[in-house]
Amino acid sequence: MTDAARPSLTPPPDAVAPVRHPDAPAPGQLIEPHYEFCFGCGPAQPSGLHLAARAGEGVEIFAEFTVAPTHQGGPGLAHGGVLVTAMDDALGTLNWLLHSTSVTARLETDFRRPVPVDSTLYLHTWVEAVAGRKIFCRGEARLDAPDGPLALTAQALFIQVPLEHFVNHGRPEDIKAAMDNPDLHKRVRAFEVNP
Numbered sequence: 001m002t003d004a005a006r007p008s009l010t011p012p013p014d015a016v017a018p019v020r021h022p023d024a025p026a027p028g029q030l031i032e033p034h035y036e037f038c039f040g041c042g043p044a045q046p047s048g049l050h051l052a053a054r055a056g057e058g059v060e061i062f063a064e065f066t067v068a069p070t071h072q073g074g075p076g077l078a079h080g081g082v083l084v085t086a087m088d089d090a091l092g093t094l095n096w097l098l099h100s101t102s103v104t105a106r107l108e109t110d111f112r113r114p115v116p117v118d119s120t121l122y123l124h125t126w127v128e129a130v131a132g133r134k135i136f137c138r139g140e141a142r143l144d145a146p147d148g149p150l151a152l153t154a155q156a157l158f159i160q161v162p163l164e165h166f167v168n169h170g171r172p173e174d175i176k177a178a179m180d181n182p183d184l185h186k187r188v189r190a191f192e193v194n195p
């Protein structure tokens with residue numbers, strides 16, 4: 001599909017190039033999960049994807065996840081929704097490079113080949129442009145090697161939100177537990193000091 005057919009995913013003429021925040025993780029640095037129970041990257045989520053993400057040199061992320069039997073859709077194959085989750089999380093991790101908090105507003109994914117259980121998906125996501133609160137991103141995922149066969153491509157629109165977005169909309173007991181975690185609190189508050 002051409003960009004013209006995806007108007008809300010195409011940066012407008014006044015969009016600007018993304019700027020890597022001075023306090024962004026260094027290239028190659030492993031980025032800690034934003035929340036231990038996140039289905040995408042949380043270590044405490046038993047059937048989650050346990051996505052491991054590293055910062056790239058640009059406003060980009062490189063991430064990996066290995067498809068487990070619990071991620072099946074068709075027999076022996078990853079569920080498409082699980083693959084979209086991996087892409088969404090790798091796109092969401094771009095927040096750490098911009099030092100902004102944004103959420104997925106629109107995510108369009110093209111599935112280009114089946115992804116078997118036990119294969120490792122290598123994801124690459126990057127910010128294409130920023131226009132006000134709108135962050136235009138792209139991603140691709142390859143099978144079993146960073147330069148392996150292309151399995152998924154994606155375009156997304158993220159919208160910047162204040163931290164209160166999470167506090168106001170999340171289940172109260174989970175918000176309280178997250179706020180009581182000093183490590184998480186410190187990581188998230190860093191965004192407010194350096195917006």
Ligand SMILES: CCCCCCCCCCCC(=O)SCCNC(=O)CCNC(=O)[C@H](O)C(C)(C)COP(=O)(O)OP(=O)(O)OC[C@H]1O[C@@H](n2cnc3c(N)ncnc32)[C@H](O)[C@@H]1OP(=O)(O)O
Pocket residue numbers: 008034088089092093095101102103104105106134157159161166188
């Ligand atoms: C703690 C760790 C932190 C970091 C946390 C990191 C988490 C990473 C996890 C992975 C990412 C996720 O899954 S996030 C979870 C999934 N996503 C969500 O739950 C988001 C649910 N949706 C919303 O909350 C809302 O709809 C928002 C925030 C996206 C937008 O609401 P809003 O703030 O009121 O803004 P609104 O005026 O509606 O829209 C602003 C502009 O964007 C455009 N716009 C809005 N939605 C769309 C859309 N779907 N498609 C096209 N365009 C859109 C509007 O037309 C408008 O353009 P114009 O008129 O200005 O031109």
